[in-house]
Amino acid sequence: MQTQTSESYRRIKTTEGVLSFNSFTLDDYLKERVELNEKEINYQNAKIKIREKIADGITFIYKAIFKPKKTENEALCEIINREKNKKTLLEEGAGNDTLYLDVLGKIKPEKYYRSDVSENQLNQVQDLRVENIIYDGIRHDIEDNSIDIAFSKCVLHHIDNGCEAGRERNRIDYLIEQKRIVKEGGKVITVDVNDPRKGNLKAKFWHYIKHRLILGEEEHNFLDEQKAVSLYHKAGFKNITNQKVETYKGTYFIVIGEK
Ligand SMILES: C[S@@+](CC[C@H](N)C(=O)[O-])C[C@H]1O[C@@H](n2cnc3c(N)ncnc32)[C@H](O)[C@@H]1O
Numbered sequence: 001m002q003t004q005t006s007e008s009y010r011r012i013k014t015t016e017g018v019l020s021f022n023s024f025t026l027d028d029y030l031k032e033r034v035e036l037n038e039k040e041i042n043y044q045n046a047k048i049k050i051r052e053k054i055a056d057g058i059t060f061i062y063k064a065i066f067k068p069k070k071t072e073n074e075a076l077c078e079i080i081n082r083e084k085n086k087k088t089l090l091e092e093g094a095g096n097d098t099l100y101l102d103v104l105g106k107i108k109p110e111k112y113y114r115s116d117v118s119e120n121q122l123n124q125v126q127d128l129r130v131e132n133i134i135y136d137g138i139r140h141d142i143e144d145n146s147i148d149i150a151f152s153k154c155v156l157h158h159i160d161n162g163c164e165a166g167r168e169r170n171r172i173d174y175l176i177e178q179k180r181i182v183k184e185g186g187k188v189i190t191v192d193v194n195d196p197r198k199g200n201l202k203a204k205f206w207h208y209i210k211h212r213l214i215l216g217e218e219e220h221n222f223l224d225e226q227k228a229v230s231l232y233h234k235a236g237f238k239n240i241t242n243q244k245v246e247t248y249k250g251t252y253f254i255v256i257g258e259k
Pocket of ligand 1: 037040044092093094095096097115116117118121135136137138152153154155158159
């Protein structure tokens with residue numbers, strides 16, 4: 001566990017609207033993270049297959065009509081490909097996504113791990129070229145300094161908490177855990193969608209029509225790249241860079257940090 005403080009204080013909004021402080025111990029913090037992971041697992045397990053199929057159909061038709069150029073997957077593959085050390089890869093929060101096919105199409109790592117807090121989502125992908133790892137969302141069963149590149153796509157906005165300070169703490173800890181397992185000089189790469197509610201029409205379409213209406217997903221506390229970069233600084237990364245990718249689903253950001 002990487003949290004340095006053994007006790008912190010949490011703001012509580014009372015029914016009268018007055019802010020007061022409540023002592024919040026490390027045990028409380030850990031218990032809360034475990035509960036949040038349980039909530040996420042239940043949320044992932046409740047996803048309805050038929051809704052996912054309809055959403056896939058819409059994506060297929062949209063792509064056939066508008067023939068989108070670059071996607072966030074291609075941008076990520078290019079970044080990974082430019083790295084010198086890429087023998088051992090970890091895709092964090094991989095869910096049932098097929099990003100690994102794009103990566104393996106370009107890069108030939110010796111080991112490709114896919115991890116997720118939801119066993120149900122993760123194990124929908126079965127492929128001998130990758131190893132699925134159930135991850136409790138707090139600490140991986142992976143040794144320190146053993147991964148060349150850890151990356152995730154659309155996961156950071158799922159790491160949350162009831163209040164802003166707790167959300168930031170959880171997101172920093174999530175990055176610190178990836179930093180722990182990458183080698184010195186290794187990279188941690190985060191790809192996520194820029195807050196789609198503040199985005200262009202395409203972003204709003206994917207968010208409100210595909211994710212909220214068709215997939216029936218709950219609202220999330222999205223970030224933008226400045227916020228993500230600040231989390232990387234707080235997690236202690238070096239040589240942090242970021243870039244934007246315009247896709248058919250709106251703007252994505254990619255942040256890269258070195259251990
Ligand atoms: C929006 S999905 C993204 C899945 C996949 N990366 C993609 O791009 O399609 C978010 C994923 O993050 C996973 N997740 C959420 N909280 C997590 C946590 N604390 N640790 C690991 N995975 C988590 C969820 O189970 C889910 O599979």
